[in-house]
Amino acid sequence: MGERFLAREFFDRPADRVAPDLLGRVLVHDTPAGRIAVRLTETEAYGLPGEDPASHTYRGQTPRNSVMFGESGHMYVYFTYGMHFCANLVCLPRGMGSAVLLRAGEIVEGAGLARAAREATRAAGPAPRRIPERDLARGPARLAVALGLGRDHNGLDCCGAGPLRVLAGEAAAPTAIGVGPRTGIANGKETLWRFWIKADPTVSPHRQHMPRRRA
DNA sequence: CTACCGATGATCT
DNA sequence: GATCATCGGTAGC
Numbered sequence: 001m002g003e004r005f006l007a008r009e010f011f012d013r014p015a016d017r018v019a020p021d022l023l024g025r026v027l028v029h030d031t032p033a034g035r036i037a038v039r040l041t042e043t044e045a046y047g048l049p050g051e052d053p054a055s056h057t058y059r060g061q062t063p064r065n066s067v068m069f070g071e072s073g074h075m076y077v078y079f080t081y082g083m084h085f086c087a088n089l090v091c092l093p094r095g096m097g098s099a100v101l102l103r104a105g106e107i108v109e110g111a112g113l114a115r116a117a118r119e120a121t122r123a124a125g126p127a128p129r130r131i132p133e134r135d136l137a138r139g140p141a142r143l144a145v146a147l148g149l150g151r152d153h154n155g156l157d158c159c160g161a162g163p164l165r166v167l168a169g170e171a172a173a174p175t176a177i178g179v180g181p182r183t184g185i186a187n188g189k190e191t192l193w194r195f196w197i198k199a200d201p202t203v204s205p206h207r208q209h210m211p212r213r214r215a
Numbered sequence: 216c217t218a219c220c221g222a223t224g225a226t227c228t
Numbered sequence: 229g230a231t232c233a234t235c236g237g238t239a240g241c
Contacts, residue, residue, distance in 0.1 A: 212221095
């Protein structure tokens with residue numbers, strides 16, 4: 001008897017219901033070098049076209065966001081700020097356009113692989129400080145690096161025969177979940193769609209959206 | 216601990 | 229041409 005994983009019906013729900021339900025669960029990535037697994041401690045929900053100004057699907061379907069309009073349970077990976085990847089899990093049936101951003105977690109298996117991947121992305125400095133255990137996947141771009149997720153993983157089914165799965169373990173207790181505004185966005189600040197496990201040290205620090213001035 | 220700022224390029228208008 | 233679901237370093241409390 002093998003491991004049990006979350007099925008598609010888990011993801012065929014609104015993102016703001018899936019996001020808190022993912023907390024405490026373990027996402028696994030089986031790579032050629034071995035398994036890397038993260039216990040999710042922070043997520044954010046992103047909503048439907050025309051409804052959520054912070055969602056990549058707000059203005060409808062484009063080449064970049066097309067995976068979000070596909071079948072639920074697939075991974076949507078996007079590239080941003082010219083240097084970072086972020087990973088999401090698609091929610092609701094084909095044609096809807098919504099997802100949950102995986103913001104942070106605790107590496108529970110393959111910490112050596114995760115640390116090697118994280119250190120490889122650091123600029124060559126004189127005396128690079130060792131990355132603390134809790135910072136390995138503390139933040140969405142860090143989580144993607146630690147798990148080895150990038151362009152190649154965009155569109156992969158996480159409910160099928162691929163290398164990505166979410167274990168069907170117990171989720172965090174509702175009383176242990178914090179709720180608040182999403183991080184780093186310009187619009188949609190009123191919507192309380194960020195969820196985290198209270199008092200967990202791997203939850204990312206809050207950051208305000210930083211409007212840029214042109215050079 | 217919080218606050219700010221530059222890096223860097225794909226994406227969309 | 230503007231924006232961007234970020235990060236690491238630095239400054240300051």
